[in-house]
Amino acid sequence: MHFEQSAILTVHNHVITRNPRISVTHDKHRTWFLHINNVQEEDKGRYMCQINTVTAKTQFGFLHVVVPPNIDDSLSSSDVIVREGSNESLTCKATGFPTPNVKWKRDDNTKITINKTLQVPEWEGEKLELQKISRLEMGAYLCIASNGVPPTVSKRIKVSVDFPPMLWIPHQLVGAPVGYSVTLECFTEAYPSSLNYWTKEDGQMIHESRKYRAENVVGSPSYKMHMRLTIGNIQESDFGTYKCVAKNPRGETDGTIRLYTSPQPTTSPRPTTTETPTRLKDVYGNGDLNNSVYGNPSSLTIHLADKGSRYQSNLNEIDKSEQKSSSDSDTKGHIYENIPQLSRGSLTNCFGSLIWSVLIQLTVFRAMR
Numbered sequence: 001m002h003f004e005q006s007a008i009l010t011v012h013n014h015v016i017t018r019n020p021r022i023s024v025t026h027d028k029h030r031t032w033f034l035h036i037n038n039v040q041e042e043d044k045g046r047y048m049c050q051i052n053t054v055t056a057k058t059q060f061g062f063l064h065v066v067v068p069p070n071i072d073d074s075l076s077s078s079d080v081i082v083r084e085g086s087n088e089s090l091t092c093k094a095t096g097f098p099t100p101n102v103k104w105k106r107d108d109n110t111k112i113t114i115n116k117t118l119q120v121p122e123w124e125g126e127k128l129e130l131q132k133i134s135r136l137e138m139g140a141y142l143c144i145a146s147n148g149v150p151p152t153v154s155k156r157i158k159v160s161v162d163f164p165p166m167l168w169i170p171h172q173l174v175g176a177p178v179g180y181s182v183t184l185e186c187f188t189e190a191y192p193s194s195l196n197y198w199t200k201e202d203g204q205m206i207h208e209s210r211k212y213r214a215e216n217v218v219g220s221p222s223y224k225m226h227m228r229l230t231i232g233n234i235q236e237s238d239f240g241t242y243k244c245v246a247k248n249p250r251g252e253t254d255g256t257i258r259l260y261t262s263p264q265p266t267t268s269p270r271p272t273t274t275e276t277p278t279r280l281k282d283v284y285g286n287g288d289l290n291n292s293v294y295g296n297p298s299s300l301t302i303h304l305a306d307k308g309s310r311y312q313s314n315l316n317e318i319d320k321s322e323q324k325s326s327s328d329s330d331t332k333g334h335i336y337e338n339i340p341q342l343s344r345g346s347l348t349n350c351f352g353s354l355i356w357s358v359l360i361q362l363t364v365f366r367a368m369r
Contacts, residue, residue: 001047001048001050002045002046002047003045003046003047003048003060004045004046005045009022009024009034010022010024010034013026021036021037021038021040022034022035022036022037023035023037032049034047034049036063039063039065040065041065041067041097043063043065044063044064044065044097045062045063046060046061046062046063047060047061047062047063048060049061065097066097066098066147066148066149067095067096067097067149068096068147068149068150068151068153069094069095069096069100069145069146069147069149069152069153070094070095070096070145070153071092071093071094071143071145071153071154071155072093072094072095073155075091075093076091076092076093076143076155076157077089077090077091077092077157078157079157079158079159079160080157080158080159080160081160081161081162082133082159082160082161082162083161083162083163084133084134084135084161084162084163085132085133085134086132086133087129087130087131087132087133088129088130088133088159089127089128089129089130090104090127090128090130090141090143090157090159091126091127091128092104092126092127092128092143092145092155092157093126094126094143094145094153096145096147096149097147097149098147098148098149099147100145100146100147101124101145101146101147102124102125102126102143102144102145103122103123103124103125103143103144104122104123104124104125104128104141104142104143104144105121105122105141105142105144106139106140106141106142107139107140107141107142107156108139108140109121110139112128112130112137112141113130113134113136113137114129114130114131115131115132116131116132128141128143130159133159133161134161135161135163135189135191135221135223137159137161138159138160138161138191138221138223139158139159139221140156140157140158140159141156141157141158141159142154142155142156142157143155143157160191161191162191162192162250163189163190163191163250164190164248164250164251164252164253165188165189165190165194165246165247165248165250165251165252165253166188166189166190166253167186167187167188167189167244167246167253167254167255168186168187168255169185169186169187169244169255169256169257170185170187171185171257172255172256172257172258173257173258173260174257174258174259174260175259175260175261175262176234176259176261176262177234177261177262177263177264177265178234178235178236178261179233179234179235180233180234181230181231181232181233181234182230182231182234182259183228183229183230183231184198184228184229184230184231184242184244184257184259185226185227185228185229186226186227186244186246186255186257187219187224187225187226187227188224188225188227188244188246189223189224189225190223190225190246190248190250191223191248192248192249192250193222193223193225193248194225194246194247194248194252195246195247195248196216196225196227196244196245196246197214197244197245198212198214198227198229198242198243198244198245199242199243199245200240200241200242200243201240201241201242201243206229206242210232211231211232211233212229212230212231212232213229213230213232214227214228214229214230215227215228215230216228225246227244227246229242229244231259234259236261238259239259239260239261240258240259241256241257241258241259242256242257242258242259243255243256243257244257
């Protein structure tokens with residue numbers, strides 16, 4: 001019989017209880033066996049075997065039933081969303097025999113911040129109290145229950161921390177020469193994820209195009225975002241103020257970056273110059289010279305003031321031999337140093353040499369006749 005339940009299970013060879021898991025056998029001598037199939041937790045306790053003689057004889061046995069741990073979802077916390085700076089309590093209720101031991105760990109194995117002065121790799125107990133939670137505590141927490149009876153079980157609880165967008169800008173002043181490309185950067189943090197975009201100083205939103213390429217790169221943790229805006233082939237109209245904007249249900253913020261024109265790098269072609277070189281004035285008069293350094297660094301577009309016509313003259317055609325000898329030591333940016341040293345004196349000498357050459361050729365021609 002089951003002593004605690006005061007239930008008679010078997011008499012001699014007959015099973016009295018209606019529990020189909022109970023059976024009885026004997027070895028046809030003096031030993032009797034009680035069999036319990038598919039043991040359940042309610043089967044634990046004292047069992048008594050009694051022999052009905054003149055003086056009844058009894059013998060007791062005790063059945064321990066061990067039960068693997070189980071986490072009761074109905075009594076445990078599920079995924080939560082909390083505001084930054086508030087307190088949060090996570091609960092994990094586990095059953096089993098022996099009584100399970102419950103501990104908490106972070107899914108990424110970082111330390112658990114209990115409060116400002118206490119950080120631990122793991123925490124024991126059914127409750128995990130988080131005080132003044134911050135975005136750094138955002139992530140998944142594991143509740144692990146074990147009691148020595150396999151298998152060990154766990155429950156994953158995701159903690160999300162809501163906060164309005166924040167951003168910082170590494171370079172608020174960015175310089176670039178005309179004709180170059182430049183990338184503007186902003187770093188944001190927000191949860192839920194923010195809507196990020198760029199605007200010009202007049203508030204007009206910048207859309208993806210051949211000139212503009214905007215991209216958002218998710219960082220680690222995932223609430224971090226790297227915003228980049230690449231502006232290609234910068235023109236004078238592109239200089240000014242740009243805004244990076246971040247919005248989410250908790251709020252919005254923005255930051256400004258000023259793009260200004262900067263001198264050409266020394267290793268690259270020089271920018272457009274409006275100063276007319278003196279030696280070119282000697283040759284072309286009062287000409288309007290425009291150095292087209294981005295389309296063709298070695299060409300000059302010349303506007304003659306007196307005729308109003310436009311000519312394209314390649315510097316290589318001015319003096320090929322002198323251009324070749326000087327290009328070995330000069331860079332492409334120094335485009336005016338390859339122009340021959342022409343002046344009125346040098347022009348006179350050239351014409352004089354030409355006249356003497358013609359006279360000599362005529363004299364030789366007459367002598368041959």
